[in-house]
Amino acid sequence: MVRVRFAPSPTGYLHIGGLRTALYNYLYAKQNNGKLILRIEDTDRTRLVGGAVENLISTLEWSGIEFDEGPHKIGELGPYTQSERLSIYHQHTLELIKNGNAYPCFYPQERLDMIKQKHIPSDIVAEYDRRFRDLNITESIDRMANENHVVRLKVPSKGAISIYDDIRGKIEFDLSLIQDQIIIKSDGYPTYHLASVIDDHLMQISHVIRGEEWIASLPKHALLYQCFDWELPNFAHLPLLLNQDKSKLSKRQGDVAVEDYINKGFLKEALINYVSLLGWHGSDNKEIYSMAELIDCFSINRIKSSGAIFDVKKLLWFNQQYIKTCDDLSLKILIDKLLTQKWEISSSMINLLKDSVENLKDFEKELEPFFVFSPIKIDIDNKLFSQEIYSFLMALSDCFTEMTVMTVDDFKLTINNIKSEYNVLGNIWKPMRIAITGKEHGPDISQFITILGPKECSERLKQFLHFNGQ
RNA sequence: GGCCCGUUCGUCUAGUGGUUAGGACUCAGGGUUUUCAUCUCUGCAACAGGAGUUCGAUUCUCCUACGGGCUACCA
Known part of the structure; x- marks a missing residue:
């Protein structure tokens, strides 16, 4: 059973990179008759933004990505919001401590401030951090009840860990380089690493499809799985979405919120289609994909491993294609x-x-x-507007007054009649456009006039002629 | 700095141990059209560099360069 998840933190809006991650997860789930879970990772209490979750969900809904389980859905493996799962994390952490895989770390706030202020090299800090590493377990647990503490993972000081990534293959890490990562913060909330590993396991996630920025944390996650004696899920780390300057796609350099694109008038089909092609591509030259086609064609092993620059120009082209059809x-x-x-x-x-x-x-x-018309002033020496053109426009206006409805054919017949009656030789199209629309350019004028209707056209022509002393 | 990931036209990408290295966007220039646009045609433009393996490497290996990510009691 394929079970995948999209696990954003509610910091305000849905990032365009998040949309792609959600999309790939969705495509993979759908393709394999699996389930897509939405999980809210709100363990950083200092960065909570009001309404962010609702906004995230409504934007995701707009995009057409549907979830099977999540805070807004019924599911058996919830709750799907991490702040509501604290007891689960604590229970598992205690287990880790009892097994000697984690330990509480008690130092006073002053000590922490000092470390921060003096910019002590991180290896020295790490050395200091290990002070509580080998404290007696029972004593540690006792002290936890009364003393401020964080909980750290006891990372082996030697050895290597090798993890398989479905996109990049085998990745190896030297454990001696990894610090004793904090898994429970002093406010009692878990860090991402702990919470996501526990949740992924408990929610029976089969494939973790997430951004490349998590690769560096992979060994910590893998270690946690080992400590719990849990089976590792499959991992697929998606290439980053990039700014024009190849740095990680960020707010500084343009719009990154999906809602920005909604407000600018992009169709969801266009955004989804464009974003789907940032890092993934079918084996042929096909570029226009509906959601159904994406579900059909998508595959993790065709995801690229290099980052992709987000190019609004191409997105606009996609949008144009979808608007046209x-x-x-x-x-x-x-x-x-x-x-x-x-x-x-x-x-x-x-x-x-x-x-x-x-x-x-x-x-x-x-x-x-x-809807808006103001007559244009024509220069005396404008060659487009000869006296015969003015006569033509006058005659046209008269014809219009006698009509109530008009088809394009009616209109063409009318102007041909007037043309021959008045023996007009010059170009009538441009003057007509300028007189009636007040603009130099625009859509097909015959159709424009037909839609506007003879009455309004006649009125505008009269205004125009009057304005130009005719 | 350390660790990790990456590198095909400006951009998104296809592709293979032997190809005129393909498509799309952008850009330029034609054509169609009563204007603009659409549509259409043509063109410009790429395998980061160096070794090695090989009869032959863009493709396989290594090194270098460059880019990026991570290095938080953020995710």
Whole structure:
């Protein structure tokens, strides 16, 4: 049974790298008829952000990644929030202490402050840390009841540990280089290492798929599994998502929160598709993948081991592709949510515009000419606007007043009639566009006029002609 | 500094002991279109370096360089 988890800490928002991690876990679970678990890692009490969990869940829901178990779902191996599992960690820690695999470390706060302030080299600090390592176990446990302490893992001072990673193969670590890691902090909360190992085991996680930044902690985790005499899960450490300068993708250098991209008007399909290809690729040249296709094609052994720069330009291209193929009504619903103006937009407007935008936000300015009009002042010497063009526009305005509805064919017939009647030779398209939309560029003008309707067009033409002294 | 991970066009990537090293984005230039865009065509552009193994290495091994991650009572 495949059981995987996504285990974010609730520090405010869903990171784009987190989205990819969640996605890969989801794909793997779905593909293998397994389960995806959401676990909240909130053991750092100093970094709690209000509403972060709700925000995380709603963003994940937006993306289409569904969980089988989690704080918002029913599950048998919960609770799925680490702060609600304290007794479990304490119980296991006590076991570790009794077995001699961990020990409490009692030093006064002043000593800690001193170490911090004086920048004592870390190897000296480590030396000092071991003072309590071989204290009598019963005595240690007794003192824990009354004294401030942390609990440290007793890391063997020699030997090596070798762990297999599904993406990178065998990785070896020299144990003598690893400090006696703190597993319970002085506030009684576990550190990540302890909590994640216990939870992964108790929640029966079969594959740990997480970011590469955890590789350095792998030996500590593996050691914990050994101490508990638990079987190791499979590990797959995903390559990092990078800034333009190849450093770990961070807030400093652009948007990293999924909600930023939602607000900018990206479709979930585009974000998911783009992010899926950052570190993974099928064996062919296919690039457009639906979620269903991803579930079908995804495989851990095709994940790359090198980092990937997050390139917004390519994401925009994906977004464009998905907008173009999205149906008008669905787009309308999405656009309505993002619109800052109270415009009554129609499906036909969206249909007309959807080839010319890169994100949903762009619709707002493309839509503007439908709702906002101010006539443009034309220079006397503008060659586009000859007297015969003005006459043409006047005649067009008159025709429009007599019409109530109009198709594109009606419109074309109308202008052809006027053209021949007035013997207009010049280019009518550009002047018409400028007169009616007030813009130089825009979507197909025939369709624009048809959607706007003859009445409004006539009104705008009159305003334009009047404004230019005709 | 130490440990660990990595290195194919600017970017995302495919790929193989013998290929004209493929695709996509970007960029440049054509074409289509009543404008912009879409669409389409063409072009630019890569195996980090050095040894070794081999008849032959981008591909296998080692070294170097470079990049990154970790080195917290953060995750």
